[in-house]
Amino acid sequence: MENKTIEKILVVDDELGMREGCRKILVLEGFQVVTAEDGQAGLEAFEKHRDFSAALIDLKMPRKSGLELIEAIRAQDKRILLLVVTAYATIKTAVKAIQQGADGYIPKPFTPDELLLPLRSGLEKRALALETERLKREREERLLEVAFERSKANTIIDCMTDAVMVVNRDRQIVLQNAAAVRLMPEPACQPPSPLSTLGCQELCELLQAALDCGSERSISSQETRLGGCTYMVNASPVQTTAGKTLGAVAVLRDISSLKKLSESKSMFVSMVAHEIKSPLAAIEGYLEILRSGTAGQDPDRIRSILGRCQLRARTLREMVSELMNLVAMETGHFTLKRSPTELTELVSEVVDGFQDRARSKGIELSLHCDDGRDKKVLADRDAVRCIFTNLIDNAIKYTHSGGHVDVRLSRNDVYMRVSVKDDGFGMKDEDRQRIFEEFFRIKSDATAEIPGTGLGLCVVKRLVDMHQGKVSVKSALGDGSEFVVSLRQDED
Amino acid sequence: MERSGVDIVLVDDDPDFVEITSSVLARAGHRVRAFDDPDEAFEFLRGHPADLVVSDLMVKTLDAGFGLARRLKASEETRHIPIIIVTAASSQRGFDFTPHTDAELASMSADAFFNKPVEPAALLEAVRRLTGHTGG
Numbered sequence: 001m002e003n004k005t006i007e008k009i010l011v012v013d014d015e016l017g018m019r020e021g022c023r024k025i026l027v028l029e030g031f032q033v034v035t036a037e038d039g040q041a042g043l044e045a046f047e048k049h050r051d052f053s054a055a056l057i058d059l060k061m062p063r064k065s066g067l068e069l070i071e072a073i074r075a076q077d078k079r080i081l082l083l084v085v086t087a088y089a090t091i092k093t094a095v096k097a098i099q100q101g102a103d104g105y106i107p108k109p110f111t112p113d114e115l116l117l118p119l120r121s122g123l124e125k126r127a128l129a130l131e132t133e134r135l136k137r138e139r140e141e142r143l144l145e146v147a148f149e150r151s152k153a154n155t156i157i158d159c160m161t162d163a164v165m166v167v168n169r170d171r172q173i174v175l176q177n178a179a180a181v182r183l184m185p186e187p188a189c190q191p192p193s194p195l196s197t198l199g200c201q202e203l204c205e206l207l208q209a210a211l212d213c214g215s216e217r218s219i220s221s222q223e224t225r226l227g228g229c230t231y232m233v234n235a236s237p238v239q240t241t242a243g244k245t246l247g248a249v250a251v252l253r254d255i256s257s258l259k260k261l262s263e264s265k266s267m268f269v270s271m272v273a274h275e276i277k278s279p280l281a282a283i284e285g286y287l288e289i290l291r292s293g294t295a296g297q298d299p300d301r302i303r304s305i306l307g308r309c310q311l312r313a314r315t316l317r318e319m320v321s322e323l324m325n326l327v328a329m330e331t332g333h334f335t336l337k338r339s340p341t342e343l344t345e346l347v348s349e350v351v352d353g354f355q356d357r358a359r360s361k362g363i364e365l366s367l368h369c370d371d372g373r374d375k376k377v378l379a380d381r382d383a384v385r386c387i388f389t390n391l392i393d394n395a396i397k398y399t400h401s402g403g404h405v406d407v408r409l410s411r412n413d414v415y416m417r418v419s420v421k422d423d424g425f426g427m428k429d430e431d432r433q434r435i436f437e438e439f440f441r442i443k444s445d446a447t448a449e450i451p452g453t454g455l456g457l458c459v460v461k462r463l464v465d466m467h468q469g470k471v472s473v474k475s476a477l478g479d480g481s482e483f484v485v486s487l488r489q490d491e492d
Numbered sequence: 493m494e495r496s497g498v499d500i501v502l503v504d505d506d507p508d509f510v511e512i513t514s515s516v517l518a519r520a521g522h523r524v525r526a527f528d529d530p531d532e533a534f535e536f537l538r539g540h541p542a543d544l545v546v547s548d549l550m551v552k553t554l555d556a557g558f559g560l561a562r563r564l565k566a567s568e569e570t571r572h573i574p575i576i577i578v579t580a581a582s583s584q585r586g587f588d589f590t591p592h593t594d595a596e597l598a599s600m601s602a603d604a605f606f607n608k609p610v611e612p613a614a615l616l617e618a619v620r621r622l623t624g625h626t627g628g
Contacts, residue, residue, distance in 0.1 A: 278580060281609035282508035288612065289512055294519035308508065 012042030039064025074101030399424030497521035498543035
């Protein structure tokens with residue numbers, strides 16, 4: 001291996017001539033040289049630099065002998081090339097030196113070549129050993145990395161909420177993630193287990209189709225029922241780059257909640273259709289008896305029939321505009337323009353607007369303010385108007401002639417409260433619980449003739465929610481109802 | 493024809509349907525008495541057997557129409573009265589009571605079945621078929 005870095009050599013000898021002689025030879029050969037004049041100085045130099053490729057060490061030195069130095073250095077550096085340089089070379093000392101960790105020895109006196117040859121061959125060996133070590137370390141690191149990668153992939157697949165399963169060409173399940181295991185009727189069986197243990201015919205067929213689909217990388221997907229849930233299954237063949245099918249993979253996504261959502265939407269559409277159909281059918285029926293003369297010629301009767309038509313048409317129109325509001329709120333197109341609003345002023349406007357209707361029905365409609373006059377709420381004026389129009393309209397509708405509707409404003413530290421209380425029909429507890437549902441209307445003798453869309457309170461609830469407010473209802477059948485809207489006071 | 497039209501009892505709590513259907517039947521020469529309560533209708537029919545009953549399926553309670561029809565068919569005095577069941581519930585919330593065979597119709601204790609809104613001509617035709625009267 002070509003080493004671009006300059007190799008450093010430590011020369012330890014107590015003879016100055018020897019040290020300088022070695023330095024000259026080595027520097028000429030392109031080495032960097034550090035010298036030390038005894039064993040102790042040699043160890044200090046080694047410990048200071050720590051990046052020597054080799055050390056040439058004299059055996060007989062003051063303070064610390066060559067053998068001691070070799071032992072100390074070898075203990076700290078397994079790969080440094082240690083060559084003993086000695087005039088008293090005997091087999092005995094040489095063996096001793098090798099035992100202490102030296103790699104070879106050069107007898108004094110020596111020619112430059114006699115020095116360089118063993119040094120070079122020793123350095124080459126050292127370089128080879130280092131390279132081997134490096135490669136080994138690299139391979140170990142790589143293996144560790146691969147193992148880590150694999151466990152990472154497994155962890156990710158296991159953490160997926162979608163179920164993943166892989167079958168081989170022999171139709172055996174070879175991989176299931178945690179979500180897939182939970183799906184299986186017999187999750188205990190260890191892969192590979194035959195496809196048939198899935199207990200889901202549809203899934204088996206899908207995986208089979210993916211196995212059979214050959215080179216086209218088609219994906220089959222359909223709704224599959226499994227263990228009370230609905231799954232969307234994507235199955236595709238697992239192929240090599242050459243297009244050979246090794247198996248098939250299926251990903252199962254639980255779409256039960258989406259399915260439920262879509263069902264509730266369908267239900268809503270069907271309810272809307274029904275609610276619209278009834279008044280339309282009534283209007284059509286009335287028009288038909290008017291047109292055909294079935295209703296007769298009595299002007300009072302004709303006027304009464306037209307009045308009913310008008311009532312039904314108005315209900316329809318109100319329903320349509322409330323539906324549009326609901327849809328706008330759901331799709332987020334309905335944006336509130338909130339500004340500091342004085343609730344007292346706004347509510348009293350709405351109350352004033354209802355006075356004529358209340359009077360004509362013989363109902364006393366009154367407004368009371370506790371000490372709420374000074375606090376404003378951050379609200380959309382149109383929305384607030386809509387909320388209280390609906391609540392007061394309902395209160396008048398569902399209260400007998402001679403009854404009372406009281407609108408009361410109060411506040412605590414955080415909320416402004418508006419209560420709309422009547423002493424009208426009231427409602428049963430089971431009806432009260434459903435009162436904010438879409439199209440929910442209480443059907444009784446008392447309410448049969450009262451027109452309504454069944455959407456008003458639903459709109460009220462949504463609008464109050466959009467203000468992060470609260471709406472609650474207290475009621476008892478025959479004992480009136482009280483709706484309370486709480487809106488947070490403006491901080492400033 | 494010995495007399496003009498027949499006596500019909502109409503049972504429904506939908507005032508629009510009562511108003512419109514009464515007009516249609518009356519115009520055809522029939523005499524209509526309307527009830528919004530199946531129990532009241534039943535009591536009335538026991539004393540005054542009519543020629544025909546038209547009842548909504550859901551009058552206040554979910555299957556009041558069925559209940560009324562069963563009671564009428566079970567009672568000696570009223571068993572002969574043909575019954576027409578009408579309903580608006582057909583498609584709403586997955587309810588579909590529309591009978592597809594005579595046996596299904598019979599299992600409702602009914603002689604004819606209509607989904608609302610009911611075509612006046614179809615209703616009058618059913619009245620004619622079940623009573624043998626064309627009305628006035």
